[in-house]
Amino acid sequence: MASYTDKAGRPIVVVTGMGLVTSLGQGKEDNWAKLTAGQSGIHRITRFPLDSMRTTIAGTVDFLSESGRTAPDLSEQLAQLAADEAIDQSGIGSKGNFPGPLFCAVPPIEIEWPQRRILAQEAAANAAVTYDDLLRAAETHQHGAWHERFLYGSIADHLADRFGTRGQPISLSTACASGNTSIQLGVEAIRRGDCDAALSIATDGSVTAEALIRFSLLSALSTNNEKPEAASRPFSKNRDGFIIAEGAGALVLESLEHAVARGAKILGVVEGVGEMADSFHRTRSSPDAKPVIGCMRAALADAGVSPDEIDYINAHGTSTPENDRMEFTGMSAVFGERIGSIPLSSNKSMIGHTLTAAGAIEAVVSLLTIQNGRIPPTINYETPDPAIPLDVVPNVARDAQVNRVMSNSFGFGGQNVCVIMTGEPA
């Protein structure tokens, strides 16, 4: 009988259900087929007019009923679909009765332009419109539903109602590392014995015109607009920024003991999670990569494994000049000379950067990689960057036995979280 605890004596945390939605499609099957075929989900934006925009491409999810509505509306639907799939696969609890807490990473939320415009029109100001006019319109009209919609907590609250998770859900953000943090919080809660199961979701349906403009003003986005599917070029010499995108990932986490007791199929083990904050700059990483190195080492230590035991890296790989160089520097320090020969790929080459959702989506893809013995490629790798020599599994998927994955996520605000996963409980 295998042990239910890990080397450190903590409950082993396993994954028993996974779900995802990206610009490539809905569900694991569809996404996996397209990811391993090297297909891109990046396309010309149709959601809003593009006149005068420097970037005109994105990985928006345009095939859902809430696509093009508010960011929280679409984010909630994405999260719900991913979680539906994960819970279905897991078979845990019963319908509307999930036996554990919800940790939900959500994008920035605020009242949006359509609502502001309605309020301004209702206010019918004679002179220049100010927020006092909007306040007056809000007081004299019935827009109570917008209050709820634009609270940070409302996405997770609605999901908690739908899935019947326990207690007050935690809505969180660690920017582009949020997906990994949602997993980390679940892992910690199970290890502490607070619960036997947890639902970790990360979602982002926030590609509005203003969001695109904000990232564009920070010069973070690619302007390779001509051929959208070829714009995201992680680790290539001619990479020029990330592609903003939408999606959601969901994982059902459980203690191994709980999963075994109910006869659940185990999809993978979350062996370790590490984090370290960076105090260097609001948007840039420390050039010496120390926090990223510390974060990866913390994850390895938490998992109780050595760098030699990692045989695939699901890179953060955003396709920005700075991230990919810094990530290489960090990985080189952690893995030494071996870094050149460890297969590594960036899912973002195909689905773009799903921001808040990225970590959870990439965790799902990482476990699918282990399950299928097949590594999704880094597409658009035509011009290698000689400064960062890596085996990025260029352009074509590769069959390989993968036992243990490291998945990195880094974000604005000095956020770094690294997750280590394996297929079978030891």
Place this chain on the structure above:
Amino acid sequence: MSDRRDVWITGIGLVSSLGEGLEAHWAALNEGKPVVDETGFAPYVVHPLAKINFDSQIAKKGDQRQMEPWQRIGTYAAGLALDSAGIKGNKDILGTTDMVVAAGGGERDQSVDGAILTEIEKQPKPDVFLNEQLQSNLRPTLFLAQLSNLLAGNISIVHGVTGSSRTFMGEESSGTDAVRIGFSRIAAGTSEIALVGGAYNAERRDMLLLYALKHLAKHAPWSPVLKSANGVPTGSAGAFLVLESPEHATARGARPIAKLSGIWSERARRGDEGAVEATLATMIATARGDTAEGTAILSAASGAPEPTKAEALVLERSGLPVRSVTDRVGHGLEAQMPVALAIAALSVAQGRLFPPLAGETLEKPFDEALKRVIVTGVGHWRGEGVALVESVD
């Protein structure tokens, strides 16, 4: 659980309309006069931040310029907390300090928004006009001053807290859960020291708008929330606590201000009649345990009518002495539970409860020695939080 460790509060940073720091707050709480602005944001009432010299905690003007007021308030309060715990500038400790921040979002550029709204409906292509205006007029760095997790990011940059950094959103509950997760990790032995808290800037019309949509923003004149419960009187405030294991604190010669003995977060089904009352009563009973001796309740009630009436009813039934935090400093949304915890720790450290406020009829004089404070906070829309702070004997 018996194998859980105690969690000490070894540092507190607090700024609000009553001033900055524990001494100023203790004096103002005893004086019993809330500071309110009933005209600047008419028709609403807000508790404005006391005059703060931000330079003393955020030395670089460049850093200050990169922040919106809510981030400055929070970064300042975090600095006070680190000072109070005696770990300011201690790179070894700050490099292992775990941070959990409760945050909302930052202020919009209201003049840019106003200018766009003034012209947009006259345009042949409103959406194109909008995009052009945003591209020309939004400050690039404003985005960073708005992102929820950039309060934590600024604390890392300004104060060097880098052990870990997590940001919770979700209004009042995020404040409860930020403290709860920091607490749980220390209690379980997976963290030794944590900086937890939040900040809120009430002096902004875009935030008032969110409440106003549901007709929940409190109109002037000011009135006590537990008695009247006719709207949320928002208040600018920032509060951070340094939580620490007794082993870690003792090893570096630090003394506890108080003990955080427990913190609980729940989600009543608000659609069900009596659900808030039942949930809160159960939570208070858990926190209270077997004794009411030397025990008082500090309420972080928002002032939103239904949940606050429910909270007031349960507080009255508890029979314990009650004080409203919101009456004194206003409601700081995500920051409200950390603010209430800071005042709770201050009160048990002083060993007595500050006097009742005129007009808040639920508040009765209490002259016994104060040993324990139960903090309650029912979210204006969702989420119930309760915590227990005790004196360290």
